[in-house]
Every structure is written in C-alpha cells, then in structure tokens.
Amino acid sequence: MEKFFSVADIDNLDLVVQEALSLKANPYSWRELGKNKTLGLVFLNPSLRTRLSTQKAAMSLGMDVMVINMDKEGWALETKDGVIMNGTTVEHIREAAAVMGEYCDILGLRSFPSLKDKVADYTEELFNKFVKFCGVPVVSLESATRHPLQSLTDLITIMEYKKMARPKVVLAWAPHVKALPQAVPNSFSEWMCKAQEQGLVDFTIAHPTGYELNDEFTAGARIVGDLDDALTAADFIYVKNWSSYHDYGQVHPVEGDWLMTNNKLALTNDAKVMHCLPVRRDLELSSEILDGPNSLVVKEAGNRVWAAQVVLKRMLESLKK
Amino acid sequence: MEKFFSVADIDNLDLVVQEALSLKANPYSWRELGKNKTLGLVFLNPSLRTRLSTQKAAMSLGMDVMVINMDKEGWALETKDGVIMNGTTVEHIREAAAVMGEYCDILGLRSFPSLKDKVADYTEELFNKFVKFCGVPVVSLESATRHPLQSLTDLITIMEYKKMARPKVVLAWAPHVKALPQAVPNSFSEWMCKAQEQGLVDFTIAHPTGYELNDEFTAGARIVGDLDDALTAADFIYVKNWSSYHDYGQVHPVEGDWLMTNNKLALTNDAKVMHCLPVRRDLELSSEILDGPNSLVVKEAGNRVWAAQVVLKRMLESLKK
Amino acid sequence: MEKFFSVADIDNLDLVVQEALSLKANPYSWRELGKNKTLGLVFLNPSLRTRLSTQKAAMSLGMDVMVINMDKEGWALETKDGVIMNGTTVEHIREAAAVMGEYCDILGLRSFPSLKDKVADYTEELFNKFVKFCGVPVVSLESATRHPLQSLTDLITIMEYKKMARPKVVLAWAPHVKALPQAVPNSFSEWMCKAQEQGLVDFTIAHPTGYELNDEFTAGARIVGDLDDALTAADFIYVKNWSSYHDYGQVHPVEGDWLMTNNKLALTNDAKVMHCLPVRRDLELSSEILDGPNSLVVKEAGNRVWAAQVVLKRMLESLKK
Structure with a gap:
C-alpha cells in the first residue's frame, strides 16, 4: 500500500477488518516487521x-516513531x-515534505481544511503536495476532506458489534x-x-436541509431529511456535526431537534451509538x-489502534517487497 | 499497585527505598518486565x-512511552x-480519560490546582475523575494537593545521605x-x-503565621513559627515556598527573614539542603x-528516576498478576 | 568525543566523512552500541x-531518546x-542543565543567538554554561555562533557528490x-x-559590503564582493543569508542582485547548489x-542523519571507555 487516503485504497473491506481484528487478538506478533523502520x-x-x-500501533509493530507538531515545533x-x-x-x-521523506520510511500527516477555500480543500491541495x-x-x-483511519475504525467497530448479517447504519x-x-x-459515508x-x-444519512454532503461521497446511500424516519430500526447510529458543503463552511440555523437522546434511541433496534x-x-x-x-x-x-496497525502493517509489507 | 497518589499507597517506606536504591544500582535489569506495555x-x-x-524510568523498564501535552497538542x-x-x-x-485508558497499560497525569476553588482542588476532583x-x-x-513521586524521591535521598539512624528533617x-x-x-509532610x-x-515544620498547612498532612509533625529554633541540630533542610491554605491561594507579607542562607545553615548539624x-x-x-x-x-x-522506576515496576508487577 | 561544538572537535575531516558514509551504507549495524544509553x-x-x-540517528544506534521543548514544555x-x-x-x-545531565548520557542543545548582545552571543555564554x-x-x-552538525553534513555532501579531487566551493x-x-x-566557513x-x-566567500563575517571563522578563505567573480568555475554553491556581524544583527540594503538563479549558475562548472x-x-x-x-x-x-550518527557514535565510544 503506497498511500492510505480514502476507501479506494482498500479493495476488500471484510478482509481488512478481519486482519485488524486478528491484530487486536495478537498485537505484538509483528514486532519484527517494523524493525529498523521509522514512522x-x-x-x-x-x-x-x-x-x-497511531504511535502505539507503530511501536507495537516494532517501528521507531517520531512526532512533530509542525505548527509549533517546526516552521510555518x-x-x-x-x-x-x-x-x-x-x-x-x-x-519540508521531501526532507521528512529522507528521514522516514512512512509518514503520517494531519491537515485540517481551511473551510474558506473550497477548491483548495476539495482538491486536497496540501495533502497531495x-x-x-x-x-x-x-x-x-x-x-x-477525509479521515480514513477513523472510518476504517468505524467499520471495524460495526463488524465487531453487529448482531446480524447486514445491520442498518445511520x-x-x-x-x-x-x-x-x-x-x-x-x-x-464513502x-x-x-x-x-x-x-x-445498509446505509442511511439524515441531515437538515442545507447540510447536503458532496455527492461524490454519498453515492448509493439513502438520504433523508427526517431523523425519526432514518432512525427507525437502526442498528448503529453515527452521530456527527458538519458545516455546510454547498454554502461552504457556513453554519445555518436548523429546524427540529437534532440532539441525539434516549427518546430518539427508542425508535431504533436498540442501536449502538458511535461518534x-x-x-x-x-x-x-x-x-x-x-x-x-x-x-x-x-x-x-x-x-483506532487496530485500524492504524493494519494500515501500517500493509505498508511495511509493501516496503519489504 | 493500582494507583500512586499519596503515601497511603506504600506500606513499608524502608522497603520501597531499598528497592529504589537497588534499581539505581542496576537500572536495566528489568528490561523484560515492561515489554509490550505502554505508558x-x-x-x-x-x-x-x-x-x-518518568520517561527514562519507563524506557529502562522496557516500556513504550507516549507523552501528550493535553493543553497544547490535544483538546481543551x-x-x-x-x-x-x-x-x-x-x-x-x-x-478523554477513557480513551487514553484504551491505549495505555499505565497512565501518568499532571494537573496543578486552580488555587481558586479550594473544594475542587482539595477533593482532587480532576485527578479522581x-x-x-x-x-x-x-x-x-x-x-x-500532592506530588508523591517527588516525596518518594525526597525520602530516598534522605535515606541515601543520612549519617545517623534517625536524622532530623526540617x-x-x-x-x-x-x-x-x-x-x-x-x-x-505526609x-x-x-x-x-x-x-x-524526626520531622519538624517551620513557617510564618498564616501559612499553616491543612492538618490532614501534618499529623505528628512538630510545627514551629521560629525558623532558627527549627534549624537547630537539623540534618536535612527541605526549603519550599507555598501559598496560604486557609486564606486559599493568597500570598501574605511575612515578618523576619526566611531566605535560606549559610548563616542559617550554621545553626544546623551541617545539614544537607534539599529543594x-x-x-x-x-x-x-x-x-x-x-x-x-x-x-x-x-x-x-x-x-526522581528511581522513584518513578520503583513505582512503575510495582505497577507492572500488579498487571502481570 | 566530549563535546561537538565546532570544527576543532574533529581532527581528520576525511576520516569522519568516510565513517559517516559507512554508517549511511549500514545504518543499523551499531544498534548494540547505544543500548541502555539515553540522549x-x-x-x-x-x-x-x-x-x-538527530532522533533518528540516535534510535538507529539503539539509544533511548527524550525530546524537550524547554521554552514550551519546561520552565523559563x-x-x-x-x-x-x-x-x-x-x-x-x-x-536545569545539571538535572538533565542526571537523566541523560548525552545531551543536545539548540539555542539561537539574541542578535542583540554580541558579547554574550559570541562568547557562547548560554551554550558554555x-x-x-x-x-x-x-x-x-x-x-x-555555529551549527556544526549542519557543517559536517555539508562536508559529507560535498565529498559524496564531488567530481574532482579538490572542488571549488563558494x-x-x-x-x-x-x-x-x-x-x-x-x-x-570554519x-x-x-x-x-x-x-x-578550494573555498571562496562572496558577500556584499557590510556583511563581513567575524574573521575568526574565515581565515584562509578567498573573500570577494563580486558574486559573478566568485561563481566562475564553481563546483558547489552554498547559498545563505546572514545579518551583519559588525553592525550586529542589522540588515543593510545591498546593491546588485544576490538572488541565486539559473543565469548565475551558467557562470559555474555546472555547480551543485546547497542550502x-x-x-x-x-x-x-x-x-x-x-x-x-x-x-x-x-x-x-x-x-543530516549521518552527521548526527557519526558524532553520537564517537561520543558513545568515548563513554564506553
């Protein structure tokens, strides 16, 4: 694996989940794989x-790890x-990127969007450079535009706690x-x-008018504006705020009550709640x-540890080749 | 050991000091104990x-260590x-605490008091949560309200440098x-x-009027307001400022000269000075x-290394059980 | 090696470069040397x-490493x-220094000059203390006044990329x-x-009037005020800004164009450019x-890794004695 940026970097989702869960069962069985490799x-x-x-996952794989808060410890x-x-x-x-590549076998980068320059954010200008x-x-x-280690974690968690073959996720x-x-x-969503x-x-999204996501990420999802409708018979609820995509980065007043409570939970199939x-x-x-x-x-x-560990393990295996 | 918060977490003080000093003599003889454990x-x-x-102590025990400045690197x-x-x-x-517990086998926490909310501080609200x-x-x-790794260190140091069976500590x-x-x-004091x-x-406390400590910590100590009296025949002097407990967090003007100097040292039994x-x-x-x-x-x-190392060693031994 | 502060700490430059390049060829062959040593x-x-x-170099030598941003994480x-x-x-x-010496076998320190107090800066008051x-x-x-790991790196790089016995460096x-x-x-320069x-x-320095360096560092160099003259037949160009030494820490307007460009590069012997x-x-x-x-x-x-690694390796070898 050369890059872990989106769901497109994983072919078989069930397979990666099973691999992550086997790492969870035996976290330290790959200590030799990361030896003499630096993250x-x-x-x-x-x-x-x-x-x-991510630090823990890398150390468990035997890697050396260096962390830098570029904004505070390095240079603007x-x-x-x-x-x-x-x-x-x-x-x-x-x-900066080239130099860090000289010191590390694998790099991780966190960079939030500006929420001001939609084009720069959605072309992932900084990450891609x-x-x-x-x-x-x-x-x-x-x-x-993405947080793939979180999403892989979420999938692992759903697969670990599901009570039926194809749970309803909202x-x-x-x-x-x-x-x-x-x-x-x-x-x-992707x-x-x-x-x-x-x-x-089985996947449903519920949000107020004005909070439509970029449809590049939602193809195939059922999308509704009525939260109660969405929650009916749900097995997992993923609660999350986001600002407007179309009116980029703005916060609009919304109608109705979108705070998730036990009253709303009562509509579900005793759903597990995630965030x-x-x-x-x-x-x-x-x-x-x-x-x-x-x-x-x-x-x-x-x-999160097992999501990071399976990704790092696959990258280390690619390096070995 | 499930917690290291106060002197109540150690039964036999002489025993823990001897164990710490044996670690000082052989710091790396327990490298296997902390293997695959994260602090x-x-x-x-x-x-x-x-x-x-504390980092050094943990690494010498073979642990993986992660440090986070929660105020600067994490979230408010x-x-x-x-x-x-x-x-x-x-x-x-x-x-935040629950999540860090997911990633670590042992956690350390530093959190200073507000010096404004006496009840919250003295019930150790944040630490206990x-x-x-x-x-x-x-x-x-x-x-x-406490700094137990420092106090254990201080006891180790007194036992290491004492010239008689029961030195006078001020x-x-x-x-x-x-x-x-x-x-x-x-x-x-505790x-x-x-x-x-x-x-x-043999333990004596000397402080100006208005700087009485909470007597929960001083039971059994001789407490005097005259510094020269306290210093007479002292073997160890522990110099330290603190703000008022009763008039919580306040600094009062004091009478007399409380700066520790060679003139005052002359009153002692050639006392060692600590801070x-x-x-x-x-x-x-x-x-x-x-x-x-x-x-x-x-x-x-x-x-400080050996205090931290003996505490971590005892905690690791508890984990193994 | 007890200290790595200036070129005076290395006798034979060719030898240290060859040792660094052999570490580059086999970075992990000294993992046992730094075992149970802390940087x-x-x-x-x-x-x-x-x-x-420097972290990477130390980890590759098997050392435990601790990093502290004294200004942000410690005390003023x-x-x-x-x-x-x-x-x-x-x-x-x-x-502060004495305490850190208690915890570490080797220390590294970064401290920039004030650019206001020339005497304190040029006597290296802080570093020497x-x-x-x-x-x-x-x-x-x-x-x-010096950045010796950078300069050793620069020498390694010149020796690695030179195409003739005695390249012209500007x-x-x-x-x-x-x-x-x-x-x-x-x-x-030193x-x-x-x-x-x-x-x-073969070494030449080119700078505008008013930017003369302290001649303690430049003895033996050819120093010119004409950039084109300096660049003629150059094999390596080392580009760098600095403020005035004589009018300490000041920035003077300069005549002529000192930005390094392809036009200027055309004057050279297809020089490699460094910074x-x-x-x-x-x-x-x-x-x-x-x-x-x-x-x-x-x-x-x-x-930079191999410069740091050869220096740490020599220091570790001194410790072993």
Missing part, C-alpha cells in the same frame, strides 16, 4: 486519538507555488457551536457506501446515551 | 524533571458534569513572588510524618548554598 | 531537520549569574526579509577553511534551481 507523524492541527493510537509552511517567500511563511512544503514531494508512503491522519447530523469540517462524515456495495451494511470524538456532551449527544449501555464511543476510539 | 504521560501543565525522569478539557458543552471546552474528561474513567493504573505526576517555608500550590509541602512513625526520621526544583535563586535559597557542598538539589532531582 | 534533545527554538535527523530559563530571581524566569540554567553544568557530553544542535550571501544569525555561515587546509576543497534549509523560495534561491537538477538541498538535508 514520522506530522501534525498541523491538534490530535489526541490519532496521535496516540508555505503551500502555494510561484510565490516569492518574503512574508511570514518560512519553509515551502516542497522542501505532501504525498508528491515526500516520496514515501503516506497515511492520512485526517485531511481536508449517519445522523447533530448540532454544534463551531463550523466543523466535512471530513469525518464524507469519509464515513466507507459505508462501499461496505453496502460489498453486502456488509468519532471529541464530542460536545448534551449538544451533539446526550450524557444519558454517552454514559449508558448503548454507547460504543470509547471502544470505538480504542479500535 | 502514557499526560501533562496539563509544564514539567521538566517529572517529564524526563471539560471537567464538570452536567454542563451543556456549548462553550470553549472541546472534550470531556470522561471520554481521571482515575475513575481511564480504567487503568494511574501515577500522579503531581496533582492539586521543612522550611521560603519566600516567592508567585502564589504556589501546597502540593509539594503537603506531600513531603511522607515524613509516616517516615517518623516508622522510625526513619524539589525549580528554585528561585537568592529568593528562596541562596546561591552560596546551591553552589556549595551542602546542596543535594541536583542529586535529589537525579533520584 | 536528551533540548530545544530553546524551533527545529525540523535537526530534531528529526535564567542564564545570568548573580541575579535575585524575583522576575519571570523560573529556573536557572545551572540547575550548559556544557559546564550538565556534566555529560553535549552535541550542539546549533548555538549562537559560500554566497543571499537576500532575506529577516535578520538571521551568522551561525550557519560562520560554521560552514569547516571549509579546515577542509581547504587538509586539501579537500541548509529552510529556504525562502525566489528570495534567496530561485524555484527553478530548487526544482532543477543542480539542487542538492534535499539530499543534503537527508545527510
């Missing part, structure tokens, strides 16, 4: 789960080409006070659409759910 | 000694229950320009009081002492 | 290349002696918008002057050169 984790934004779970990056660098940016991504110039395999630690928009990226819902194609799930975290309690998701028996959010976060 | 060090505040000595934490999270805090400690929700053994890297308040927590003096009970030391560091030179403790033969402060800081 | 990397300023390449340092510490600095370098008080071997990760001043230290050009003495290169990075594109060095076949900047940055 560099580059953060342009904050991170808790991704930072720790220039990403545009053709500019005379006489301003506040100190280093161009062409050099990093991949192009660093010259080594790159794992996305969340880019402008992505449910939820309120927030800030304008958040579409990366997590985009990514979850993974679930492919999982649906491969017969693993990528961090979650705003009692704004996106009620405390009663988070502290109750239906919440999977902590176990889901725990599964 | 997560979580900092909500700055740290030099604790950060480096909410610690109160029952609040709608529509403000500036991004993640609740319930989720972290312990409750993370679900794995936790080492305090200094909490609101905790001496010293001036400062900032309002500092009571964590170090509270903790030192460790020395227990050490006195177990026949290891947890960082120390304000010539405000708390004179340069002549710090640079002279009676100072133990650097060797004391060096011993 | 501490202390940063008072930002760093990308130095941070990652006092460096002057004889001051009553009642201001904003929290810890004196005497204690750190060395004196920490009590263990210290590697400079760039100090006020240090060429370039424009910038900020006042930069003289550390890189000072250091490059290494090239020694390399010239040892018959390895320590980060580089301001199209201000110091043109994009056409950086993206073209003559640029060595990325390979040069990659060689």
